[in-house]
Amino acid sequence: MSEHDAAHAHHAGHAHWDTSIWPAIISVGILAWSLAFSLHFVYHQSFMALIAFGIGIPLIFGGVAGWTGEAMGTGEGLAYGAMGWFILAEAMIFMSFFAYYWYMRLSAPSWPPAGTPPLPVVYPIVMTIVLVSSSITIHMAEEHMHDGNRSAFTRWLLLTMALGLTFLGMSIYEWSHLIHEGFTIATNSFGTVFYSITGLHGSHVIVGLGIFTAGLFPALKGKISSSFWRTASLYWHFVDIIWFFVVSQVYFW
Amino acid sequence: MNRALKHCAAATVMVVASAGVMAAGYGDARIVDPAPGWDHLWREVIIDITVIGILFALMTAYFIWRYRRVPGGPTVGSGPTLSTAAAIGWVIIPVFVFMADDFFIAANGWVLWNSYRDVPADRLEIQLESGMYSWDYTYPNGAHTQNQLIVPAGKPILLRMTSRDTLHNHFIPDFRVKEDSMPGRVTYLWFLPKEAGKEHIVTCAAYCGVMHSYMAGRVIVKTPEEFKAWYEASGTAAKKSS
Amino acid sequence: MNLKEWIFTTDHKRVGVLYLIGSIAAFIVAGVMALLMRIELSSIGPTITNNPSSYNVWLYAHGAVMILGFQIPALTGFFANFCIPLMIGAKDVAFPRVNALSVWLFYVGVILALLTFFIPDPPDVMWTGYPPYSTITTGNTALYTFTVLVLGFASILGGVNFLTTIAYMRAPGLTWNKLNIFVWCVVGAFILQLIFVPVLGTAVTLISMDKYLGTHFFDPTQGGDVLTYQNLFWFYSHPAVYVIFLPFFGVLFEIVATFAKNKVFNYKAAVYGGIFGIVLLAGEVWVHHLYVSGMVDWIRVGQMVTTLLISVPVGLMLISLVGTLYKGSITFETPMLYALGVLFLFLIGGLTGIPLAVTSLTVHLARSYYVVGHFHYVMAVAGTFSIFAGVYYWFPKMTGKMYNEFWGKLGFWVTFVGTNIVFWTMMDIGVKGMPRRYYDYSQFPQFEGAHQLMTIGAVILGIGFAIALLNWIIGAIKGRPAGNNPWGSMSLEWTTVSPPPHGNWPTPPAVGAEWTPYAYGKS
Numbered sequence A: 001m002s003e004h005d006a007a008h009a010h011h012a013g014h015a016h017w018d019t020s021i022w023p024a025i026i027s028v029g030i031l032a033w034s035l036a037f038s039l040h041f042v043y044h045q046s047f048m049a050l051i052a053f054g055i056g057i058p059l060i061f062g063g064v065a066g067w068t069g070e071a072m073g074t075g076e077g078l079a080y081g082a083m084g085w086f087i088l089a090e091a092m093i094f095m096s097f098f099a100y101y102w103y104m105r106l107s108a109p110s111w112p113p114a115g116t117p118p119l120p121v122v123y124p125i126v127m128t129i130v131l132v133s134s135s136i137t138i139h140m141a142e143e144h145m146h147d148g149n150r151s152a153f154t155r156w157l158l159l160t161m162a163l164g165l166t167f168l169g170m171s172i173y174e175w176s177h178l179i180h181e182g183f184t185i186a187t188n189s190f191g192t193v194f195y196s197i198t199g200l201h202g203s204h205v206i207v208g209l210g211i212f213t214a215g216l217f218p219a220l221k222g223k224i225s226s227s228f229w230r231t232a233s234l235y236w237h238f239v240d241i242i243w244f245f246v247v248s249q250v251y252f253w
Numbered sequence B: 001m002n003r004a005l006k007h008c009a010a011a012t013v014m015v016v017a018s019a020g021v022m023a024a025g026y027g028d029a030r031i032v033d034p035a036p037g038w039d040h041l042w043r044e045v046i047i048d049i050t051v052i053g054i055l056f057a058l059m060t061a062y063f064i065w066r067y068r069r070v071p072g073g074p075t076v077g078s079g080p081t082l083s084t085a086a087a088i089g090w091v092i093i094p095v096f097v098f099m100a101d102d103f104f105i106a107a108n109g110w111v112l113w114n115s116y117r118d119v120p121a122d123r124l125e126i127q128l129e130s131g132m133y134s135w136d137y138t139y140p141n142g143a144h145t146q147n148q149l150i151v152p153a154g155k156p157i158l159l160r161m162t163s164r165d166t167l168h169n170h171f172i173p174d175f176r177v178k179e180d181s182m183p184g185r186v187t188y189l190w191f192l193p194k195e196a197g198k199e200h201i202v203t204c205a206a207y208c209g210v211m212h213s214y215m216a217g218r219v220i221v222k223t224p225e226e227f228k229a230w231y232e233a234s235g236t237a238a239k240k241s242s
Numbered sequence C: 001m002n003l004k005e006w007i008f009t010t011d012h013k014r015v016g017v018l019y020l021i022g023s024i025a026a027f028i029v030a031g032v033m034a035l036l037m038r039i040e041l042s043s044i045g046p047t048i049t050n051n052p053s054s055y056n057v058w059l060y061a062h063g064a065v066m067i068l069g070f071q072i073p074a075l076t077g078f079f080a081n082f083c084i085p086l087m088i089g090a091k092d093v094a095f096p097r098v099n100a101l102s103v104w105l106f107y108v109g110v111i112l113a114l115l116t117f118f119i120p121d122p123p124d125v126m127w128t129g130y131p132p133y134s135t136i137t138t139g140n141t142a143l144y145t146f147t148v149l150v151l152g153f154a155s156i157l158g159g160v161n162f163l164t165t166i167a168y169m170r171a172p173g174l175t176w177n178k179l180n181i182f183v184w185c186v187v188g189a190f191i192l193q194l195i196f197v198p199v200l201g202t203a204v205t206l207i208s209m210d211k212y213l214g215t216h217f218f219d220p221t222q223g224g225d226v227l228t229y230q231n232l233f234w235f236y237s238h239p240a241v242y243v244i245f246l247p248f249f250g251v252l253f254e255i256v257a258t259f260a261k262n263k264v265f266n267y268k269a270a271v272y273g274g275i276f277g278i279v280l281l282a283g284e285v286w287v288h289h290l291y292v293s294g295m296v297d298w299i300r301v302g303q304m305v306t307t308l309l310i311s312v313p314v315g316l317m318l319i320s321l322v323g324t325l326y327k328g329s330i331t332f333e334t335p336m337l338y339a340l341g342v343l344f345l346f347l348i349g350g351l352t353g354i355p356l357a358v359t360s361l362t363v364h365l366a367r368s369y370y371v372v373g374h375f376h377y378v379m380a381v382a383g384t385f386s387i388f389a390g391v392y393y394w395f396p397k398m399t400g401k402m403y404n405e406f407w408g409k410l411g412f413w414v415t416f417v418g419t420n421i422v423f424w425t426m427m428d429i430g431v432k433g434m435p436r437r438y439y440d441y442s443q444f445p446q447f448e449g450a451h452q453l454m455t456i457g458a459v460i461l462g463i464g465f466a467i468a469l470l471n472w473i474i475g476a477i478k479g480r481p482a483g484n485n486p487w488g489s490m491s492l493e494w495t496t497v498s499p500p501p502h503g504n505w506p507t508p509p510a511v512g513a514e515w516t517p518y519a520y521g522k523s
């Protein structure tokens, strides 16, 4: 597209420049959410905060939807390589949390600190199995996509999303159970670490599911971009691998 | 090259020597005061970097002047195309020279650092609790002062520091020392007051809040006799009041 | 001109220009903060405000906006965006929409930073945001957190985008060893950003969690530890200084090679020894900001050595840069003047880092105006001069017009004088014991004269910068046409028309085996 435009511009002295309004819309949404946090937590204006948050929701979700609708399949074929770089950055976020956790734990006089209830053993294993299977199913989906089998692709994709949702549901159950027992993020330094690391991981599951959802609707209409799905599944594998660190460090150490 | 060799040799010697100082430092009654050591090392490092800076600046200035475009002169440059050997040489030799200088500076810095961290055994140990915005000193006999650190001349003073609230930093410019204090940890610093009758500024060097720049105190150096009198009097006063 | 095609643009050049406008605006605001601080410090005791909090807020805004809102966006936002696709012969970046998102997020970040002046209880945590103060102040620490997060996210998006672009979109024949040094420098800078920004993001998120969500990361009474924040913060913020340093040195390479009409001296040493040496060492030296923070002793000594070793790759780059002058044919237009100024002033800044690197010397120097002097020489002087040099240099490409040479040179000399008055004096009083972040220095009456001198110097400096800024504005409006390649450079960006159209070239360029961006005297 741009080659034609550039040539055009050259001859007619009048250019058509590509534009997209979705980045702007998403950014304004992020601004609204940032303000909502300040309004609620710093200025205790909860009503205003709610409004700001409410403004942010349609902007961000609408922006993402509009963006995927506009860009899906239009040659962002380098996304796979780019996701590698992005994952490097993401991995560093987890590294920082783990570094904090190791440092704190190794210098603590006794562990776990007072107030920590015993954590379940079987339950996290089940969660691990669920998440690992979802990695396998997304891989299957990808295989079918490469074979051109569209309905099988959608089936495996939906299965993956179901597994992801199950995992999230299990996390939420686990959290509410522990909070019920009086173990919260503010209980002690382990509570702080436990909830922030599992929460951080959970938020990545949510983002992964969000990416799947964004691609699902075009896919249902038959618009399947192989670079999109390769990239999305790479991200999902990453989320899965990180879970091994979470589960081994937080539950079983 | 010559300079680099000398530095390299010096660096090796310093590393060995500093290890020796480390090993011998304990149980040695001799007091190594870091403050004059600081002034000495500062002068040395400043000379070192000034020489490097002037060399580079002169070379740059010469090139700028020598290769400016003149009417009738060349209009494109003719910088050399380096052979592989020359290109590697232009890496290896500078790296060697720079590293030699770095190790030289590091070895000297390390020796001085040891005297900052090895506190003489014969010392007066004072607890410091800092808070927004004051310095609270507690002496071994329970005597208590605020913003006034009263010390005898000629005796090493060790402060064991912690904080009630935010970070603070006990900075005594005259003695070339500072170290943070913070909640949850105990840090230390030591210095050697020499001249009785002098006062030295203590100032806060860690941003700690609105009145950070007003968090000041004094080190008041007394003669050993004066100090003893003050110390015993305020010690008994402290006992009575508690 | 179609406003919509500017604001919602996805074209890398326009995104770049938006970055430039935003970061220069940030520079002016933060510069005005600096002037306010300098006026406040021009006499002992209250001068223009009797509330120390106001001073602290100015200082917070000055430091945070200069680094996060001016230099990093100008260097990795404007220069990278405008130059890189042109230098590698690409039509645009790999992900134009992501690029637009990144500049929009940059503006959101700047808006958040500027809100500081309009809200009750503005943040006053300094650009470092150390707890416990940042978690107990009544100031709005959340705003600090979100400013950093949003700007950091913008930068990560830029990093992903540019590394992909450079890896996959180079023109045919443009091999890695023919890249402009500037492109290499941006590669280095963005690798650092991708690795380290997330750590900063985590650090500032943790303080807001502690303050607002009741967690105990930094609360020692519940098993937390205050020092961890400082480690996480500097684990990013030291590499951040090389995120500034690398691109600005890259800009200098381009300018020096062009105005000396010479090839870069020992290119491979600068790239593989210099740039990658810095990337490798950057993550191992952060403790030099914690020499007096109560860390264990062995790590302070270890990082003294690694910090000193940074002088090796930096020295290699400097040799290549100075060597590029050797046997050149040097002319002295405004961009070159600024660049040559940096060659001298960076020496002062870099070499004054050496005493700071020595653990035992820092025991006296840390947190003093000596440090302030050091980093203003490297950043505020060398960094800003390089940015100004670069803007002057690519000005004809960007606008198609020429700035005024006389005012350009005048602006340079005025700033040159001003900087040295201000920042040299800082180092001097720092060694004599003046601590930083002081609203009032009534304990140190002996420094009043020096502070007054610095205030005068800052005004001179401001005038010099204002001359440059006005020169750009006037040049962009009514400068004479500049032509496509006014400097006679070999680099690819000068082969297209000025200003380049959407898509950059009618037919994308390809380069031959003999070509390099610095192959003067060959064609």
Ligand code: HEA
Pocket: B052, B056, B097, B098, B099, B101, B102, C128, C241, C242, C244, C245, C288, C289, C291, C307, C308, C310, C311, C312, C314, C315, C316, C318, C346, C347, C349, C350, C351, C353, C354, C356, C357, C358, C362, C365, C366, C367, C371, C374, C375, C378, C379, C383
């Ligand atoms: C662009 C920014 C930039 C750059 C490039 C540098 C470069 C360096 N900095 Fe600086 N620094 C800052 C920005 C920067 N710094 C900032 C912002 C702060 C303060 C933050 C705050 O607290 O708010 C700071 C603070 C700071 C400290 C902490 C001080 C303190 O708070 O106590 C230290 C300590 O080691 C330090 C050291 C160095 C060193 C060794 C280099 C080296 O990279 C310099 C290398 C260059 C040279 C050495 C000169 C050229 C080389 C040669 C001529 C070769 C031969 C030389 C030798 C063999 C010595 N810096």
Ligand code: HEA
Pocket: C027, C028, C030, C031, C032, C034, C035, C037, C038, C059, C060, C062, C063, C064, C066, C067, C070, C071, C126, C127, C128, C372, C376, C379, C380, C381, C383, C384, C422, C435, C436, C437, C438, C439, C454, C458, C461, C462, C463, C465, C466, C469, C470
């Ligand atoms: C890139 C970074 C950068 C830059 C460019 C500057 C630039 C300047 N800084 Fe900056 N400074 C920092 C980064 C920077 N600083 C940081 C990180 C800190 C530490 C913060 C902390 O402690 O947390 C600091 C701290 C700091 C202090 C220490 C205060 C203290 O510790 O109490 C001082 C004091 O004088 C100071 C002064 C100045 C001055 C006079 C300039 C001058 O160079 C500014 C000159 C610019 C102008 C004056 C604006 C000119 C433009 C106009 C006037 C435009 C008008 C014209 C038109 C519209 C056409 N700075």
Ligand code: CUA
Pocket: B133, B167, B168, B169, B204, B205, B206, B207, B208, B209, B212, B213, B215
């Ligand atoms: Cu206490 Cu600053």
Ligand SMILES: [Cu+2]
Pocket: C237, C238, C241, C285, C286, C288, C289
């Ligand atoms: Cu540093």
